[in-house]
Each structure stands twice: as structure tokens, then as C-alpha cells.
Amino acid sequence: MTREKLIKFWDYYGTVCILLVIVVLFGALSPTYFLQSDNIVQIFVQSSITILTALGEFFAILIAGIDLSIGSIVALAGILTAKLMVAGMDPLLSVLIGGVLVGIVLGAFNGMLVNYTGLHPFIITLGTNAIFRGVTMIISGANPVFGLPFSFIDGLGGNIWIFPAPVVLALSMAVILWFITTNTRVGRNIYALGGNRESAYFSGVDIKLHTLIVFMISGLCAGLAGVLTTARLGAAEPTAGISFETYAIASAIIGGTSFFGGKGRIPSVVVGGLIIGTISNGLNLLKIQTFYQLVVMGSLIIAAVALDRMIARAR
Amino acid sequence: MIVPSTVAVRLPDKPAMGIPLVTMRGIVKIFGGITALGGVDLDIYPGEVHAILGENGAGKSTLMKILSGIHAPSAGTITIDDKPYAALTPGQAAHAGISIIYQELSVINELSALENLFVGRIPVLRRFGVPTVDWRRMRREAATVLTRLGLDIDLETPVGELPIAHRQMIEIAKSLMRDARILVMDEPTSSLTNVEVERLFALVRQLRADGTAILFISHKLDEVRTIGDRFSVLKDGVTSGTGMVADTTNDDLVRKMVGRDVKRTFLNEGAVDRGAQPVLRVRDVTSVDRKRVVDVGFDVYSGEILGFAGLVGSGRTELMNCLFGTMARASGRIELNGRDVTPKGPIEALKSGMAYITEARRQTGFMPNFSIKDNIVISQCLKAAPLRGIWGLIHPGPETESARQQHKNLSIKCASIHQNITELSGGNQQKVLIGKWLATNPDLFIFDEPTRGIDVGAKSEIYAIMRNLSKAGKAIIMVSSELPEILAVCDRIAIFRAGQIVKIIDSHSATEEQILHFALNGR
Numbered sequence: 001m002t003r004e005k006l007i008k009f010w011d012y013y014g015t016v017c018i019l020l021v022i023v024v025l026f027g028a029l030s031p032t033y034f035l036q037s038d039n040i041v042q043i044f045v046q047s048s049i050t051i052l053t054a055l056g057e058f059f060a061i062l063i064a065g066i067d068l069s070i071g072s073i074v075a076l077a078g079i080l081t082a083k084l085m086v087a088g089m090d091p092l093l094s095v096l097i098g099g100v101l102v103g104i105v106l107g108a109f110n111g112m113l114v115n116y117t118g119l120h121p122f123i124i125t126l127g128t129n130a131i132f133r134g135v136t137m138i139i140s141g142a143n144p145v146f147g148l149p150f151s152f153i154d155g156l157g158g159n160i161w162i163f164p165a166p167v168v169l170a171l172s173m174a175v176i177l178w179f180i181t182t183n184t185r186v187g188r189n190i191y192a193l194g195g196n197r198e199s200a201y202f203s204g205v206d207i208k209l210h211t212l213i214v215f216m217i218s219g220l221c222a223g224l225a226g227v228l229t230t231a232r233l234g235a236a237e238p239t240a241g242i243s244f245e246t247y248a249i250a251s252a253i254i255g256g257t258s259f260f261g262g263k264g265r266i267p268s269v270v271v272g273g274l275i276i277g278t279i280s281n282g283l284n285l286l287k288i289q290t291f292y293q294l295v296v297m298g299s300l301i302i303a304a305v306a307l308d309r310m311i312a313r314a315r
Numbered sequence: 316m317i318v319p320s321t322v323a324v325r326l327p328d329k330p331a332m333g334i335p336l337v338t339m340r341g342i343v344k345i346f347g348g349i350t351a352l353g354g355v356d357l358d359i360y361p362g363e364v365h366a367i368l369g370e371n372g373a374g375k376s377t378l379m380k381i382l383s384g385i386h387a388p389s390a391g392t393i394t395i396d397d398k399p400y401a402a403l404t405p406g407q408a409a410h411a412g413i414s415i416i417y418q419e420l421s422v423i424n425e426l427s428a429l430e431n432l433f434v435g436r437i438p439v440l441r442r443f444g445v446p447t448v449d450w451r452r453m454r455r456e457a458a459t460v461l462t463r464l465g466l467d468i469d470l471e472t473p474v475g476e477l478p479i480a481h482r483q484m485i486e487i488a489k490s491l492m493r494d495a496r497i498l499v500m501d502e503p504t505s506s507l508t509n510v511e512v513e514r515l516f517a518l519v520r521q522l523r524a525d526g527t528a529i530l531f532i533s534h535k536l537d538e539v540r541t542i543g544d545r546f547s548v549l550k551d552g553v554t555s556g557t558g559m560v561a562d563t564t565n566d567d568l569v570r571k572m573v574g575r576d577v578k579r580t581f582l583n584e585g586a587v588d589r590g591a592q593p594v595l596r597v598r599d600v601t602s603v604d605r606k607r608v609v610d611v612g613f614d615v616y617s618g619e620i621l622g623f624a625g626l627v628g629s630g631r632t633e634l635m636n637c638l639f640g641t642m643a644r645a646s647g648r649i650e651l652n653g654r655d656v657t658p659k660g661p662i663e664a665l666k667s668g669m670a671y672i673t674e675a676r677r678q679t680g681f682m683p684n685f686s687i688k689d690n691i692v693i694s695q696c697l698k699a700a701p702l703r704g705i706w707g708l709i710h711p712g713p714e715t716e717s718a719r720q721q722h723k724n725l726s727i728k729c730a731s732i733h734q735n736i737t738e739l740s741g742g743n744q745q746k747v748l749i750g751k752w753l754a755t756n757p758d759l760f761i762f763d764e765p766t767r768g769i770d771v772g773a774k775s776e777i778y779a780i781m782r783n784l785s786k787a788g789k790a791i792i793m794v795s796s797e798l799p800e801i802l803a804v805c806d807r808i809a810i811f812r813a814g815q816i817v818k819i820i821d822s823h824s825a826t827e828e829q830i831l832h833f834a835l836n837g838r
Binding site for chain 1: 639641661662664665666671673678679680681682683684685689693694696697698706707708709751
């Protein structure tokens with residue numbers, strides 16, 4: 001019984017435990033800076049883009065699929081939003097069209113391709129990743145888009161009340177999606193689809209519709225992440241978002257999302273994103289060079305997932 | 316050497332056949348409490364074609380798997396060349412020359428015929444010290460075997476491009492190259508044309524003449540009569556008869572296959588009003604390949620259970636999928652209570668009032684990541700029902716209430732309805748799936764092998780549930796490969812063969828022999 005309780009505890013709070021261990025570790029290695037309140041706010045701000053993309057990736061992995069195209073969606077949405085603003089459109093409207101709408105449309109494109117070809121999302125999004133990046137380059141002429149209105153950069157770089165805007169955006173998105181996964185029929189149907197596609201089909205779940213919804217959510221999250229990236233850089237880079245999918249997938253998996261589908265929780269994915277953000281922040285504080293950071297980050301991802309699997313196997 | 320002839324029986328009686336190659340005595344196999352074999356005796360002599368007969372689930376495959384070393388028997392001995400074994404390993408079986416050709420051929424379609432013949436034992440030639448494939452030797456040895464078998468097959472073609480009959484021949488040749496002395500053929504003619512069957516039989520006769528023992532598993536009695544020397548019949552996991560084919564009649568064989576003279580229990584009361592409008596009316600249903608289901612039409616009335624009996628692979632499950640819209644149809648009209656519903660897919664089928672409890676719980680039944688409650692309410696939520704909240708929200712109260720009601724109705728044994736479904740026994744999982752469909756309040760239930768893999772107690776509970784549903788006026792279809800069960804539960808029985816209903820009989824006057832007769836012969 002205690003063993004069962006332990007397993008249940010790990011299912012819910014395992015990711016939080018990993019985060020705590022990492023916080024303690026960096027706290028000990030860099031006691032003067034790491035635990036400063038400014039730095040902790042900074043971790044949240046840095047993590048918000050990873051968290052947003054991880055939320056979308058979570059849905060794709062939940063149906064035993066994957067979305068490799070989010071990095072390119074980030075870039076394309078960023079470029080389009082910037083172009084609209086430079087052309088004189090109201091920043092908020094630009095974000096809604098260039099970020100939100102474009103993200104959803106690109107996600108829907110992925111979803112429709114998956115539905116009509118019957119190919120695994122891995123193949124489809126591997127292809128669309130290249131397509132979207134290519135389109136980004138064509139539209140931008142491979143040049144960054146500068147001259148964004150201050151209201152946009154300051155708005156998304158500033159605070160909403162006392163909280164940083166990117167954090168508010170990422171966490172509200174997480175809360176909305178958490179609510180959808182736990183309290184709506186669509187959410188439950190997506191879990192059903194991930195748990196057993198055939199059974200869900202025979203039970204009357206609309207497989208294609210829910211696959212489409214999943215990729216639309218993933219696209220939306222990536223689109224928003226594109227807007228945030230653009231605001232943070234102060235310009236839209238056509239090369240933005242490269243390798244974002246790695247961190248998004250890592251966050252979802254560290255957050256306990258099963259690659260086989262049907263298992264995973266949004267709060268754990270958010271914590272997974274925070275773990276990635278914390279590691280990168282901590283390595284910066286320790287003045288470890290970017291190239292070495294990649295090596296450390298990769299190793300930590302593997303170690304975290306291996307630990308989780310070991311505990312899962314122990315049951 | 317015995318010269319083969321067109322007369323099937325050449326051997327007057329056992330002693331003339333010499334010493335058996337293999338003797339199996341008192342073979343018992345128990346799978347997790349279910350007895351698959353309860354003491355089977357089998358002698359295999361060199362140079363005989365030994366037909367193995369039996370109903371679906373009589374234990375034929377289990378026995379063959381024991382012979383080939385895949386399963387270890389729970390009791391009994393296998394004697395090969397005077398050497399007794401308690402169990403064979405696949406290696407020992409292969410070494411003893413036992414080779415099985417399964418219905419699903421094990422040739423590798425992407426490789427050429429030549430490569431297939433030598434899979435796992437490709438001869439090596441050292442050229443300048445480097446091991447290379449000795450193609451010349453392979454071609455020479457392959458040619459020898461094919462000549463001996465009188466086969467003309469292009470050795471270089473990928474096997475996947477050859478007709479099925481040729482692939483089968485390659486598999487036989489492969490066995491012979493591995494010095495097979497006992498060749499087991501599991502339903503070898505099921506996908507062959509008449510001409511190909513003739514060629515196969517010619518080959519079998521030649522092998523027999525060379526002293527190879529052939530175990531011929533078949534449902535087709537006329538084939539057994541053409542090619543078989545001796546027969547053994549399995550029934551419920553025991554040998555119910557063995558002897559010379561020539562000394563027996565087909566009726567006799569069928570009787571030995573079923574021959575259960577235990578008194579029948581009738582759960583059906585036979586009070587179905589067939590004057591009224593049928594609940595389900597099916598017309599001209601043909602599957603898109605026009606082969607697996609051909610022109611099927613029937614009616615099911617309120618309060619009636621219609622059984623579908625037939626051999627495995629006769630197309631019963633495919634028919635059910637055609638009805639539910641989960642398999643493409645070339646034609647067909649399906650009416651529920653006089654309304655044309657002909658579903659395009661499971662969503663329409665669910666909404667029009669159909670329920671389908673599939674034969675494979677794990678693959679097409681439940682969601683393993685869901686609780687009992689969520690498995691029960693998922694379909695109910697999709698159908699227009701009070702559970703459907705505004706804005707697609709889940710209503711936890713009514714849902715739990717609905718799941719509790721099914722839990723109580725069906726007496727599902729569980730600690731809590733919020734338990735994960737995988738923690739339940741097979742029988743209780745099945746009840747959850749029945750509950751899932753009950754909650755959608757359908758007019759028609761399709762039960763496909765509803766008692767497969769569940770224990771006897773749970774079986775009788777499921778029969779009771781089905782009878783209660785029929786009393787409540789539902790129309791029910793039950794597909795089952797267990798004849799006693801179908802006779803006891805159903806009101807009428809449709810006998811299915813090769814994608815068609817050959818006959819519909821009243822279950823009170825039906826016998827197992829009769830059903831098996833139609834299922835085998837079609838008339």
C-alpha cells in the first residue's frame with residue numbers, strides 16, 4: 001500500500017521533485033545569484049516560450065504523435081506578425097492575425113495532411129517543418145524584420161500588474177488547456193484517441209476531427225511563442241525557433257507525457273518547461289559556454305527521462 | 316517403398332506402417348486455469364497423411380504448437396525415435412524433423428525464392444579469406460529440391476510477387492531442405508484454387524511415397540477424404556476418435572467432432588413475435604472486396620437473439636463491421652425500426668441506435684488509460700443525451716451516476732468505478748464494455764464472441780445479461796464459435812460460410828451436427 005502511494009505520489013509530483021533537486025543543486029553551486037528573486041522571475045520569463053511550445057507538443061504526443069514543425073511555425077508567425085505591424089496594422093490585431101490565426105492555420109494544415117495521408121505525424125511535420133521554414137525565408141527574403149512599434153515590444157516585454165507579460169500569457173494558456181483536458185468532452189476524447197485509437201473509433205469518437213484539433217492547438221501555441229520571441233528580440237528573425245521542438249518535446253516528456261499516448265498532465269508539462277528554463281539559467285550563471293551548455297542540457301534531459309522510466313518500471 | 320496410387324488407402328492397418336515416428340501420450344495443456352488439452356494421444360507414422368479434425372477451439376493449434384516446441388505441455392510425454400521427452404524445445408523439434416507450415420505463411424516477401432529457401436543457413440564460401448555467400452551452391456541445391464518436387468518456380472523473383480500457391484510450395488521445399496520428416500500443414504488449401512489444390516495434393520502424395528509423415532489440418536471433409544489415410548478427431552481438448560478415413564463416413568466424422576450428448580440448456584424461451592416489424596432489417600450487404608461478405612440479408616425482431624455460427628474466417632466479423640459502418644460496403648441497406656440508417660461509420664451507427672461489442676476487447680474495446688467510469692460514459696456522451704453539457708463540458712455528477720447504474724446492473728466486480736479498467740478480470744472488462752453500450756440505450760446489440768477468454772462464471776452472467784436485454788425488447792446479434800453457447804442463448808441461428816448465410820434455423824430444433832454440417836458443406 002505504501003508502495004502504491006509512493007507510485008501515485010511520483011505520478012503527480014515526480015516532475016516537481018526533479019525541479020526541486022535542480023533548484024537545490026544550482027542554489028548550492030551559485031548561492032549569491034541563483035536564488036535572488038530577480039533571477040527567479042527571470043527564469044519564469046525565460047521559460048515562458050518553452051512552456052508555450054511544450055503545451056502544444058504535449059497534445060501532439062498525447063495522441064501518440066509528434067509535432068516537429070513548431071520551430072518553423074514560431075518563425076513564420078513571428079515574421080508575419082512583424083510584417084503586418086510594419087505595414088501599419090494595429091499591434092493587437094497583428095498579433096491576432098499573424099500569431100494566433102497563422103498558428104492555427106499552419107497547425108490545421110499539419111492535421112489535415114495527417115488525416116488525409118494516414119502517415120505518421122513524424123513524417124508529416126518533418127516535411128512541413130522544412131516547408132514552413134522555406135516559406136518564412138521566401139516571405140522575409142531571409143532578412144529580419146525591424147522597426148516594430150514600441151507598444152508591441154514594451155507591451156510584451158513589460159508587466160501585467162506585477163507579473164511579466166510572457167509569463168501571464170504562457171500560464172493563462174496552460175490554465176485554459178488544462179481546463180480543456182480535464183473538464184471537456186473534447187479533452188477526454190483526445191485522451192481516448194491517445195489511449196487506444198481503434199477503441200476510440202469503435203466507441204464513436206471522431207478520430208479525424210480530434211487529430212485536427214490537436215494540431216491546431218499545437219500550431220496556436222507555436223504561433224503565440226513566435227509572437228513572444230519576436231517581442232523579446234525586438235525584431236522578427238527568419239531563423240527564429242530553430243531546435244525549439246527539441247526543448248518542447250523534452251519538457252513534455254520530462255513532464256511525464258507518455259510517448260505511447262494517452263498519458264500526461266498539463267501542470268507537469270509546465271513544470272517540465274520550468275526545468276528546462278532553470279537548467280539553462282543556472283548554466284548561464286555558472287558562466288558555462290553555450291556549446292557546453294548544449295552537452296549538459298542534452299545529458300540532463302536523458303537523465304531525467306531515464307530516472308522517470310526507472311521509477312515507472314519499478315512498479 | 317510404397318508406390319502412391321490414386322486410391323487414398325493403401326495400408327491395411329497399423330502394423331504395416333512400422334514404428335511410429337512420434338508418439339504423443341496423455342498430452343495436457345492448461346493456460347491460466349483453462350484446459351486447452353485434456354489428455355490427447357497421437358501416433359504419427361512415416362509415409363502417412365494423417366488428418367487432424369476438430370471444431371474451432373478444439374485444441375488442434377495447441378497440439379501442433381506442442382509438437383513444434385512452442386508450448387510446453389502441462390503433462391504427458393512425447394516420444395521421438397524411442398526417446399521420451401516431457402517437453403520439446405523448438406530446436407529439438409526441428410532437429411527431429413518436425414516442420415509446420417502455418418496458414419499465414421512465414422516466407423519473407425521481399426526476398427527471392429532462392430533466399431527464402433536458405434534463410435538462416437546461407438552457405439558461406441571464403442574468397443581470399445572473406446566470407447561471402449555461396450550463390451552457386453544455393454542454386455544447385457535449390458534446383459535439386461525443386462526438381463524432386465516437380466516444381467517450376469523462378470528462383471530470382473521476390474516471393475511477394477509469386478502466387479500464394481507458389482509461396483506455399485516454397486515453404487514446403489524449405490522444410491524438406493531442412494530434412495523434415497513430419498510436415499504439419501495447417502489449413503493449406505484455404506487460399507488455393509481448385510487446380511492449385513490438385514497440385515498440392517500431388518506433391519503431398521509424392522512426399523508420402525518418400526516416407527514423410529504429413530499432418531493435414533483441415534475443415535474440409537471432402538479434402539480429408541481425398542488425401543487422408545488416417546484421421547484423429549479432437550473435441551474439447553481430448554481425442555474423440557481415430558482410425559482409417561476409408562472406414563468412416565463424413566457423418567461419423569462430424570459426430571465425433573461435436574458428439575456432445577449432454578442435455579441442452581435453453582436460455583431462450585421462444586416467444587418472439589415475428590409478425591411485427593423487425594427491429595433490424597438488413598438487405599444486400601456486400602463488402603467492398605465483394606468476397607468476404609456477399610449479398611447478405613436477414614431480419615432480427617424485437618426480443619430476439621440471432622446467432623451467427625460458422626467457421627473462423629467465414630466472414631462473420633466482417634459482416635458485423637459492414638453493419639456498423641467500420642468496414643467499407645459495396646452495397647447494402649440497413650434499417651432500424653423501419654428507418655434507413657445504413658451507417659457510414661461508427662459515429663452514425665452509435666447515433667442511430669446500434670451497439671457493437673467487438674471480439675477483441677484490447678484492440679477495439681476499451682481505453683487502457685481510462686477508468687471504468689470513463690470507459691462507460693464515453694460513447695453515451697457522444698450520443699445526444701442528457702449527459703451532454705453546454706459548451707462541451709463534462710458533467711461529473713450525472714456521469715458518475717450513469718456509471719454507477721451500469722456497475723450495479725451488471726454487477727461489475729471492482730473496488731471503485733474510478734479504478735483503471737486494466738485492473739479488472741477479462742469478464743469484468745467485458746461487462747464494462749457492455750455497460751458502455753447499454754448506457755447509450757441502443758435498439759440493436761451486436762455481440763461478437765462476447766465470452767472469448769473469460770471464465771465460466773462470467774460467461775453465464777453474460778448470457779443472463781443478453782437474455783435480459785432481449786426480454787426488454789432489444790434486438791440482438793450474437794457471433795460465436797462455440798456451438799453449445801450459441802444453441803443455448805440464441806432464438807435462431809444463421810449459419811455463415813464463405814461470406815454468405817447458407818441457412819437460418821430455429822435453435823430449438825437445431826443440433827450441433829446440423830450446424831457443423833452446413834458450416835462445412837454449405838448445403
